[in-house]
Amino acid sequence: MDCLISVDGSVTVSLLKSIFFIINVLFYLNYILKNNIKKMNTEPLNLVNGKIMTLNESFPIVESLTIKNGQYYSLNNPHPNFKTINLNGAFVIPGFIDAHFHIKNLGQRLDMVDLKGTKSAEEIENLIYNKSKTLKSGEWIEGFGWDQNLWNDKNFPSSELLNKTIQNNPVYLTRIDGHSAWINNVAAKVSNFDLSTNIEGGSIVNDCILIDNAMDPIRNSMPKPNKDSTKKWLLSGAQYAAERGITNVHDAWQSPEIIESIIELVQENNFPIKCYGMIGGSFKDFLVDFFAKGQYSGKQYKLRSVKAFIDGALGSRGAALHEPYHDDHCNCGLILISKEEFDELASLCYDNNFQLCTHAIGDRGNSFVLDTYQKYLKAQNDRRWRIEHAQMLTTNDIGRLKECSIIASMQPSHCTSDMKWMKSRIGEHRLHRISRWKTLLDNGIVIAGGSDCPIEEGNPLHEFYAAITRTDHDGFPKGGWQSQEKLSRIEALNLFTKGAAIAEFSENNRGMIEVGYEADLSILSNDIMTIESEKILKTDVIATIVNGNIVYGNKNF
Incomplete structure (x- = not known):
C-alpha cells in the first residue's frame, strides 16, 4: 500500500477509486460470463415469399427461411407450426455488420449542436450564439461536424469569431474527422491550458484549433458523464444502428465505463444489437x-x-x-x-x-x-x-x-x-x-x-x-x-x-445465412444487387432482426 500514501500519509483517493472501479468491472464481467447473459424471448419464425441472398454457395438464393432459438433452423422448408411472416418480395441479406463504429459518441453527438454541412465559420458562430442563449453562464457548449473544406476559403477559422461572441461559456466544437477541435478562450481558461504549449503528437493553429493530442487537455477538463448518461447514449446509438439495418457494430474505442454500461444494458435486455468491443x-x-x-x-x-x-x-x-x-x-x-x-x-x-x-x-x-x-x-x-x-x-x-x-x-x-x-x-x-x-x-x-x-x-x-x-x-x-x-x-x-x-x-456463426448460424438479418425494400446504383440510396430498411428478434420494423413490417 506504500504507493497509495501521499506525503502527509493520506490515501490517494482518486487512485483508490480507479482501482476499485477496475475491480468492479472485472468482477461484473466474470459474473456475467459464468451466469449467461439474459436472452431475449425468441419465438420460432418462418419468413416466406422473399428474395433471400444467403452468401452460402450451396444455396445462394432462397425464398424462405425458418428461425428457432435465435438461429437459422431451415432454408426453403417452412415449419407448419411456426409463426409466419410474408415478406412480399422483400430482399433479405445477412445482417449488416459495421466494422468501425463509435456507438457512445454517436449517441452523445445526437445531443450536441449539429455542425455537419455548415458552409462558413460565421454560420457556426450564429448556431453557437443561439445555443448559448439557452444555457447558464459557465455551462459547456459542444458541437460536432464542421469541415472547413466545405467553406469558400477552406481555411481554419480565426480565434476572434468565438471569442468575441461567446464570452461566458466554454466552447468545444469537434471537427468532422474527430481529430481536431475549435475552442474559445473560455474553454482554455477553465481548463488551465496555455495555448502556447507545445504538445507532443499534437499542434495548435490560430490559437483556437487543437489537432490530435492537443485536444486532450481540454477534453480531460470537461465534465465527465455519469453512468445513466453513458447508457442513454449507448442505447440511442444502438437504436440508430438498428434502424439502418445494422445488426452488429465493432465499437472502436471502449473505456471501462462503456464496457460496464454495455454489459448492464445487455443484462437488462435493453440493447438491441450486437457489439464487438475494442x-x-x-x-x-x-x-x-x-x-x-x-x-x-x-x-x-x-x-x-x-x-x-x-x-x-x-x-x-x-x-x-x-x-x-x-x-x-x-x-x-x-x-x-x-x-x-x-x-x-x-x-x-x-x-x-x-x-x-x-x-x-x-x-x-x-x-x-x-x-x-x-x-x-x-x-x-x-x-x-x-x-x-x-x-x-x-x-x-x-x-x-x-x-x-x-x-x-x-x-x-x-x-x-x-x-x-x-x-x-x-x-x-x-x-x-x-x-x-x-x-x-x-x-x-x-x-x-x-x-x-x-x-x-x-x-x-x-x-x-x-x-x-x-x-x-x-x-x-x-x-x-x-x-x-x-x-x-x-x-x-x-x-x-x-x-x-x-x-x-x-465467420463460423455470422456473416452468412446458413443452418445453425445466428439469425441476424437486414430486410430491404430493393434488391441492391441488381437495381440501378442510384436507387440504392433510396432503398428502405424494412426490418432488422438480431438473434431471431425483430429489433426494428418500419410501418410496412
Missing part, C-alpha cells in the same frame, strides 16, 4: 487486469481486442505522410505515439492473444504500424490484427499486409467524402494510394467494411453505394474517382458481412 489502448491498468482474466465472449457482446491510434486525419492534416502535404509544404502530419510505447502495447496484445486494431490513415502512419506488426506476426498467422482505415497505402505496404495476414478495416464513404479536396491535399502523384479496395482484395487481403459513424452517417447502404461507384450521391465524378479501385456488388456486400465477421473471429 478496449482503448490508453487504459493501461485496466488492460493489464483484463488480460489476466482473458477474453470475454457472450452471444451479444464480445471483448477480445485493443484499439490504438498512430496518426491523425487527412482533413486536418494530421495523418502522417512520407512526403509533406501538397498544400502545407512544411507539414508531414503527426505520429501520436512513440515506437517504444506502441511496441509495448503490441507485445502485451501478442502475449495475451488479444487482437490489436490500430488507427492509421496516412502512408507513413500505415508504414509505422506495419513496422511493429511485422515484428510479431509471421506468415499465415491467425491473430487477425487490423489496421483501422488503412486509407493511404503504398504498394510495398500492401505486400506487407498480405505477408502478415493483416485485416484492413475500411470505410468506403471516407473516400467519397474526401475525394473533392484530396488532390489539393496530397497532390496528383499520390492519389492512387487512397482507398485501394480492389487492389487489396485482389491480393487476398480481408477487408472489413464499416462507416466510422458518427464521422460518416452510419448507413451501410451509403457505404455499399460508395464501394461500387466511388461517386458522391449526385453521381460525381462520372465513372467514379480512381475508378480502378471500384468493387463489384458481391465484393462490396462481403465487406459488411463475411469480411466483418472474419475480423471479429465469428
Whole structure:
C-alpha cells in the first residue's frame, strides 16, 4: 500500500477509486460470463415469399427461411407450426455488420449542436450564439461536424469569431474527422491550458484549433458523464444502428465505463444489437487486469481486442505522410505515439492473444504500424490484427499486409467524402494510394467494411453505394474517382458481412445465412444487387432482426 500514501500519509483517493472501479468491472464481467447473459424471448419464425441472398454457395438464393432459438433452423422448408411472416418480395441479406463504429459518441453527438454541412465559420458562430442563449453562464457548449473544406476559403477559422461572441461559456466544437477541435478562450481558461504549449503528437493553429493530442487537455477538463448518461447514449446509438439495418457494430474505442454500461444494458435486455468491443489502448491498468482474466465472449457482446491510434486525419492534416502535404509544404502530419510505447502495447496484445486494431490513415502512419506488426506476426498467422482505415497505402505496404495476414478495416464513404479536396491535399502523384479496395482484395487481403459513424452517417447502404461507384450521391465524378479501385456488388456486400465477421473471429456463426448460424438479418425494400446504383440510396430498411428478434420494423413490417 506504500504507493497509495501521499506525503502527509493520506490515501490517494482518486487512485483508490480507479482501482476499485477496475475491480468492479472485472468482477461484473466474470459474473456475467459464468451466469449467461439474459436472452431475449425468441419465438420460432418462418419468413416466406422473399428474395433471400444467403452468401452460402450451396444455396445462394432462397425464398424462405425458418428461425428457432435465435438461429437459422431451415432454408426453403417452412415449419407448419411456426409463426409466419410474408415478406412480399422483400430482399433479405445477412445482417449488416459495421466494422468501425463509435456507438457512445454517436449517441452523445445526437445531443450536441449539429455542425455537419455548415458552409462558413460565421454560420457556426450564429448556431453557437443561439445555443448559448439557452444555457447558464459557465455551462459547456459542444458541437460536432464542421469541415472547413466545405467553406469558400477552406481555411481554419480565426480565434476572434468565438471569442468575441461567446464570452461566458466554454466552447468545444469537434471537427468532422474527430481529430481536431475549435475552442474559445473560455474553454482554455477553465481548463488551465496555455495555448502556447507545445504538445507532443499534437499542434495548435490560430490559437483556437487543437489537432490530435492537443485536444486532450481540454477534453480531460470537461465534465465527465455519469453512468445513466453513458447508457442513454449507448442505447440511442444502438437504436440508430438498428434502424439502418445494422445488426452488429465493432465499437472502436471502449473505456471501462462503456464496457460496464454495455454489459448492464445487455443484462437488462435493453440493447438491441450486437457489439464487438475494442478496449482503448490508453487504459493501461485496466488492460493489464483484463488480460489476466482473458477474453470475454457472450452471444451479444464480445471483448477480445485493443484499439490504438498512430496518426491523425487527412482533413486536418494530421495523418502522417512520407512526403509533406501538397498544400502545407512544411507539414508531414503527426505520429501520436512513440515506437517504444506502441511496441509495448503490441507485445502485451501478442502475449495475451488479444487482437490489436490500430488507427492509421496516412502512408507513413500505415508504414509505422506495419513496422511493429511485422515484428510479431509471421506468415499465415491467425491473430487477425487490423489496421483501422488503412486509407493511404503504398504498394510495398500492401505486400506487407498480405505477408502478415493483416485485416484492413475500411470505410468506403471516407473516400467519397474526401475525394473533392484530396488532390489539393496530397497532390496528383499520390492519389492512387487512397482507398485501394480492389487492389487489396485482389491480393487476398480481408477487408472489413464499416462507416466510422458518427464521422460518416452510419448507413451501410451509403457505404455499399460508395464501394461500387466511388461517386458522391449526385453521381460525381462520372465513372467514379480512381475508378480502378471500384468493387463489384458481391465484393462490396462481403465487406459488411463475411469480411466483418472474419475480423471479429465469428465467420463460423455470422456473416452468412446458413443452418445453425445466428439469425441476424437486414430486410430491404430493393434488391441492391441488381437495381440501378442510384436507387440504392433510396432503398428502405424494412426490418432488422438480431438473434431471431425483430429489433426494428418500419410501418410496412
